[in-house]
Amino acid sequence: xxxxxxxxxxxxxxxxxxxxxxxxxxxxxxxxxxxxxxxxxxxxxxxxxxxxxxxxxxxxxxxxxxxxxxxxxxxxxxxxxxxxxxxxxxxxxxxxxxxxxxxxxxxxxxxxxxxxxxxxxxxxxxxxxxxxxxxxxxxxxxxxxxxxxxxxxxxxxxxxxxxxxxxxxxxxxxxxxxxxxxxxxxxxxxxxxxxxxxxxxxxxxxxxxxxxxxxxxxxxxxxxxxxxxxxxxxxxxxxxxxxxxxxxxxxxxxxxxxxxxxxxxxxxxxxxxxxxxxxxxxxxxxxxxxxxxxxxxxxxxxxxxxxxxxxxxxxxxxxxxxxxxxxxxxxxxxxxxxxxxxxxxxxxxxxxxxxxxxxxxxxxxxxxxxxxxxxxxxxxxxxxxxxxxxxxx
Amino acid sequence: xxxxxxxxxxxxxxxxxxxxxxxxxxxxxxxxxxxxxxxxxxxxxxxxxxxxxxxxxxxxxxxxxxxxxxxxxxxxxxxxxxxxxxxxxxxxxxxxxxxxxxxxxxxxxxxxxxxxxxxxxxxxxxxxxxxxxxxxxxxxxxxxxxxxxxxxxxxxxxxxxxxxxxxxxxxxxxxxxxxxxxxxxxxxxxxxxxxxxxxxxxxxxxxxxxxxxxxxxxxxxxxxxxxxxxxxxxxxxxxxxxxxxxxxxxxxxxxxxxxxxxxxxxxxxxxxxxxxxxxxxxxxxxxxxxxxxxxxxxxxxxxxxxxxxxxxxxxxxxxxxxxxxxxxxxxxxxxxxxxxxxxxxxxxxxxxxxxxxxxxxxxxxxxxxxxxxxxxxxxxxxxxxxxxxxxxxxxxxxxxxxxxxxxxxxxxxxxxxxxxxxxxxxxxxxxxxxxxxxxxxxxxxxxxxxxxxxxxxxxxxxxxxxxxxxxxxxxxxxxxxxxxxxxxxxxxxxxxxxxxxxxxxxxxxxxxxxxxxxxxxxxxxxxxxxxxxxxxxxxxxxxxxxxxxxxxxxxxxxxxxxxxxxxxxxxxxxxxxxxx
Numbered sequence: 001x002x003x004x005x006x007x008x009x010x011x012x013x014x015x016x017x018x019x020x021x022x023x024x025x026x027x028x029x030x031x032x033x034x035x036x037x038x039x040x041x042x043x044x045x046x047x048x049x050x051x052x053x054x055x056x057x058x059x060x061x062x063x064x065x066x067x068x069x070x071x072x073x074x075x076x077x078x079x080x081x082x083x084x085x086x087x088x089x090x091x092x093x094x095x096x097x098x099x100x101x102x103x104x105x106x107x108x109x110x111x112x113x114x115x116x117x118x119x120x121x122x123x124x125x126x127x128x129x130x131x132x133x134x135x136x137x138x139x140x141x142x143x144x145x146x147x148x149x150x151x152x153x154x155x156x157x158x159x160x161x162x163x164x165x166x167x168x169x170x171x172x173x174x175x176x177x178x179x180x181x182x183x184x185x186x187x188x189x190x191x192x193x194x195x196x197x198x199x200x201x202x203x204x205x206x207x208x209x210x211x212x213x214x215x216x217x218x219x220x221x222x223x224x225x226x227x228x229x230x231x232x233x234x235x236x237x238x239x240x241x242x243x244x245x246x247x248x249x250x251x252x253x254x255x256x257x258x259x260x261x262x263x264x265x266x267x268x269x270x271x272x273x274x275x276x277x278x279x280x281x282x283x284x285x286x287x288x289x290x291x292x293x294x295x296x297x298x299x300x301x302x303x304x305x306x307x308x309x310x311x312x313x314x315x316x317x318x319x320x321x322x323x324x325x326x327x328x329x330x331x332x333x334x335x336x337x338x339x340x341x342x343x344x345x346x347x348x349x350x351x352x353x354x355x356x357x358x359x360x361x362x363x364x365x366x367x368x369x370x371x372x373x374x375x376x377x378x379x380x381x382x383x384x385x386x387x388x389x390x391x392x393x
Numbered sequence: 394x395x396x397x398x399x400x401x402x403x404x405x406x407x408x409x410x411x412x413x414x415x416x417x418x419x420x421x422x423x424x425x426x427x428x429x430x431x432x433x434x435x436x437x438x439x440x441x442x443x444x445x446x447x448x449x450x451x452x453x454x455x456x457x458x459x460x461x462x463x464x465x466x467x468x469x470x471x472x473x474x475x476x477x478x479x480x481x482x483x484x485x486x487x488x489x490x491x492x493x494x495x496x497x498x499x500x501x502x503x504x505x506x507x508x509x510x511x512x513x514x515x516x517x518x519x520x521x522x523x524x525x526x527x528x529x530x531x532x533x534x535x536x537x538x539x540x541x542x543x544x545x546x547x548x549x550x551x552x553x554x555x556x557x558x559x560x561x562x563x564x565x566x567x568x569x570x571x572x573x574x575x576x577x578x579x580x581x582x583x584x585x586x587x588x589x590x591x592x593x594x595x596x597x598x599x600x601x602x603x604x605x606x607x608x609x610x611x612x613x614x615x616x617x618x619x620x621x622x623x624x625x626x627x628x629x630x631x632x633x634x635x636x637x638x639x640x641x642x643x644x645x646x647x648x649x650x651x652x653x654x655x656x657x658x659x660x661x662x663x664x665x666x667x668x669x670x671x672x673x674x675x676x677x678x679x680x681x682x683x684x685x686x687x688x689x690x691x692x693x694x695x696x697x698x699x700x701x702x703x704x705x706x707x708x709x710x711x712x713x714x715x716x717x718x719x720x721x722x723x724x725x726x727x728x729x730x731x732x733x734x735x736x737x738x739x740x741x742x743x744x745x746x747x748x749x750x751x752x753x754x755x756x757x758x759x760x761x762x763x764x765x766x767x768x769x770x771x772x773x774x775x776x777x778x779x780x781x782x783x784x785x786x787x788x789x790x791x792x793x794x795x796x797x798x799x800x801x802x803x804x805x806x807x808x809x810x811x812x813x814x815x816x817x818x819x820x821x822x823x824x825x826x827x828x829x830x831x832x833x834x835x836x837x838x839x840x841x842x843x844x845x846x847x848x849x850x851x852x853x854x855x856x857x858x859x860x861x862x863x864x865x866x867x868x869x870x871x872x873x874x875x876x877x878x879x880x881x882x883x884x885x886x887x888x889x890x891x892x893x894x895x896x897x898x899x900x901x902x903x904x905x906x907x908x909x910x911x912x913x914x915x916x917x918x919x920x921x922x923x924x925x926x927x928x929x930x931x932x933x934x935x936x937x938x939x940x941x942x943x944x945x946x947x948x949x950x951x952x953x954x955x956x957x958x959x960x961x962x963x964x965x966x967x968x969x970x971x972x973x
Contacts, residue, residue: 052873077416078876091874095892104888105878149874156879 002063003028004160004192009048009058011041011216018044019055020216026160027208029190031183035203036213037239042196043164045213049194050085050162051078062160084153084191088165090145092137098124098148099133105156123151126185143174150182160192167202179205200240204228212236229287234352237285242317244286244327245352250277260284260349264323265302271349283352290348291329293318293340301341309335416882420798423788430850431807434822437829438670442663447656448829459664469665472646475635478556479642480624483563488617490564490719491571492609497712499579500587500605501703504713510576513716515724517569518954520911522931523947525633527727528553528562530734530940533634537730540742554638559630565723567620574616575609582608584699597703611684618680622673626815628914632932643669644817648917651821663825666818677813728951735944754941758949764942766923767930768949771910774845774926775953779905782849783898786856791890794864795872796882805861812854816914823847824918841924844916851915852908856901863897864890896965903961907954 004026011019019041026032034042047053048068049060054075060068062083067076092101099120100107106116124130127147137145146166153161166182167175183206186193197203203210204224212220212227220227220236231237234245246269248262259268260282271284294301304322316334320327322342329342437448442460446453463469497503498510516524531538532553543550552558586608590600631645641649647665654662705712734740737749758764786808793804811819827834827843837843871893875885891898913928920929927950931943 050873050877052876077881078873079879079881081877082879083877085874085877087870087874089868089870091868091870093871093874093889093893095895104875104880108878108880108884108888152874152878162877 002065002159002192004049004194005061006045006049007059007061009045009055009060011044011048011053011055011057017216019048019058022058022213022216022218024211024218024221026192026194029192030208031186031193031195031206032209032211033195033197033203033207034211034213035197035200035239037198040213041216042198042213046162046164046194046196050083051076051081082156082158084156084158084161086146086149086153086161086163086166088168090137090149090166090169092145092148092152094137096136097133098129098135098137098140101137101148102152102155105152109156119155123155124148126154127151142170143178146170146178150185154189154191158191160194161186163193163195165197166195167197167199175202182206204240212239214239229348230350231285231352232350234283234285234354237352242288242328242330244288244291246284246286246325246349247281248284249280250282252276262323262325264325269344269349270346271351272347273351277351283354284349285352286327286344286349288317288328289330290345291320291327292343292345293320293329293331293335294343295337295340297341299341299343301343304340304342306335306338306340416796417798419883420792420796421800423785423792424798424800424804426785427789427804427807427853430846430853431811434819434826434847434850435670437825438663438666438818438822440829441660441825442667444660447660448825459660460668463661463664463668468641469643469646472641472643475556475631475640476625476642476644479560479563479627479630480621482557482560483567483624484617484620486560486564487568487620488571488613491568491616492575492606492613494568494716495572495575495579495609496601496605497716499576500699501705501712502709503705503716504709505717506713509713509716509720512720512724513572514569515720516566518907518958519724519728520928520947520950520954521566522629522633522911522913522928523731523950524566524724524727525562525629526734526931526935526940526943526947527731529633530740530944531727531730534637537733537740537742538726544742554634554640556640559634559640562630562634563624563627567623570620570623571613571616574612578609578612579605580698584697587699588701591701600703614683615680618676618683622676622813625673625676626669626817626914628817628917629932633935644815644914647817647821651918662821666815666821669815670818673813673815673818731944731947731951734940735942735948738941740940754945757942758945761942763922763925764930764934764946767925767927767946770841770925771927771950772953774841774848775906775909778845778849778909779902782853782905783856783860783901786853786901787860787891787894787898788886790857790860790864791886791894794861795869795890805857808857809854811851814851816851816912817917819847819851820915820918823850823915827919838919839921844919844924844926847915847919848909848912849905852905852912855904855908859901859904860894860897863894867893896968899961899964903957906957910953910957911950 006025007023009019009022010017022041022045024032034045036042044053044055048055051067054068055070057070058068059066059070062081065076066072066074067081068074093104096104102123103116103120106119111119120133121130124133127150129144129147129151132140132144137148140148146169149166163182167178170178179202186206195203195206204227207224209221210224210227211218214235220232222230227236228240231240231243237243237245246260246262246265248260248265248269250258251261251268253259253268253270256272256274257270258273258277259270261268269284269286293304293306302322304320304327306318307321307326308319310317310319314332316331318329318331318335320329320340320342327342441448443455443457444453445456445458494513498506498513503509528536530536532551533539534552534554536553539550539553542548553562586604587600590604595603626644627642628644628648631640631642632648635641635645643665647662647669650659650665651662730740733746735754736751737746738751738753739749740746741749758768789804789808792798793801793808823843823846824838827838837846867890872885872890875889876882880888910927913926913932916926916929917932920926925933927946931946934946935943
């Protein structure tokens, strides 16, 4: 199955840039997710691939088949694009039975009766709904409707699957099950899939590749691990989960190794970067689970005070006062004393830029993960930085 | 979940799609049909109004004489003044009553409001000529109840054939528009606003004064402009009630000029029609302007009924009685009067009706080929017309709402405008169109199809206003889903959108049938011996001084309307049962 390539899609409504040079490729058989807050352009991008939205500029190709090219005024109508689409509302036709819904793509292709019947049964079995073939959509539960929508999208054998927030109408428990099930099905079928969601857990659990979008552009792309651990920008770091930000000045400590100097963090926060950070304020992102709390004075760590602890079921969220900084840390144990030492996992701190600039789209802008181990040692405090700010999220 | 049996992606079955109808040409065809039908009659109207002689006479030159002549005619000035007074009085009365009834039905604990509400809509469905004849026969100067009141009870009497009298009837006919608009606003409004007044200590009157009535301001403006436009073009009321008292309206002035002119088809009628059209269009533009910011006056929240209905207290029963009395006096009794009049030789208080019992009127309807033809022709027009119109308007509505067709945004205006145009303007326009365009004009002019066309075009708006909101309620994703599976636009229309619109299509069919049976003003200039319709035949028979057969024909109209409504309701009920 051929790859889908999207090249510099752009669209403005008035003065708002809805799509700003959106380019990406969906490799054959891969699961690619467009992730972003509402209004970031992810659904517009998906609908442009499906053929329901005509961007002002750019091109979309599916293998050798050019679906859209603004420069050459080429725009293949949606019905000729041979893609499978699952809509957010599922869009099951209420006046047709499940069987007729799934058989519709075959019926309009004038497939003969016997083959249609066989094929509908096959696809319905695939989504485990063979026994509900005669039911009407309103008689099915949300999860079942979602699977029928998927069966209908697959019935005519599309070469790619486009999913527009298909789980957003399911409750949390069902969503998790549907997620696993869809991921498994996609891998088995080996069908290239573009998935749109605003739920970062969903995106990380399912995707081969995540494209984080904001304000009409792709601000970060990579595997779920890359995007989570090396967000590249403050926006991506915040969007993908809880994150602490530390701002200070960088000091070079070795080849590719630096330390962030900030008050209350004696010895600085070590981090790695391929290129030296620009002079001036530098912001580091630190995930709460990368901070380890302990009371062992023999081990390294910054002195901190726990100001609040929230019980979250499978772990505790501690709010720490660390000099002028307020940080959040995740732990599995309840702490008995408010005075703790905070240790940072090696290589967990990464430089982020404050606002998503165009160069953020480069997929590998942050340091590689094998990071030299220089733990934070209480040593001589760095020069105080009056402009230092820090924020815990 | 069980492991999947298919290891590889399913192979696509062979594509045997036939591309029967390319999308755009078909859409252009529908658009062209709508544009031609809606705008076609206007062009000849403008041309003929600017000629010095009727179009077919040689030697006609461009001139504004027709307009000059019209404006100089004292009879026309008087008619214009009468129309203005009538329209303003009727509109104010209709708004006052409509809003009051809407508040009573939606916001108070009025007993019996479940059936009083729908009963108020009756004048929309009762054929207008039937209602006018019923009123005339009972409440007219020589009417049965007037006589009973005046001669037998010696009480002061009203005069229906005066401007105030006609205004009352005009208000009764147009009141449902104000009622429906206000009711929709009240039902869609946030009832907690009223609860908030109550919570801060306000009583019933304060709730009404501070929230409920101000909330209706836009609805009153909206429906008021609409009613005013409708009142300007009223033809039946002046023809039946105004003529004996010599009170002319613009519409009846044009009708009389047309019928009595020495020179057939005078340009002055075209000029008058154009003036009427200009005024009506101006009113609609003003209405659009005034309502531009209507969104500002509506609460953006979800509609919630107020926690408690307003208590009418000891006024509960009197209010309900008054409302029921209103429905009875305005609709029920006139229909009974029609029935009585169609069954007696003469409706008079001097002799008891059962002594005058006769079947002559009904016999005449059966025997007279003209009257019988009026019924069959009306049936043909209503059945064929409703089907064809609804089919065309359905496709046009879906193009307007669910396509990428280049000119789709012009369609709503084209579909709404015919009904906003005065009916007789359309009639004159079509007359000239058929005369000026020899093919197929000549064929249409001499057959029933010309009348059918005029009636259908004039009323296609009604189908649109039912279908458009219904289409808006269907998620656009349903049509997109069809396209994503490979269906072309026309296939999606046929297989998905039209089946989903079915309930609205049935309603539109019923409404079109009902309207085509009772509407008459677009065809008064088109009717000719051999192609009579119910409405025009009733006008002619009435002017011959034969009220009995007219009452019988009116009852037949009412019967046809009732049958169509019953069929529509029956279908809906069966569907609902099927789904339950």
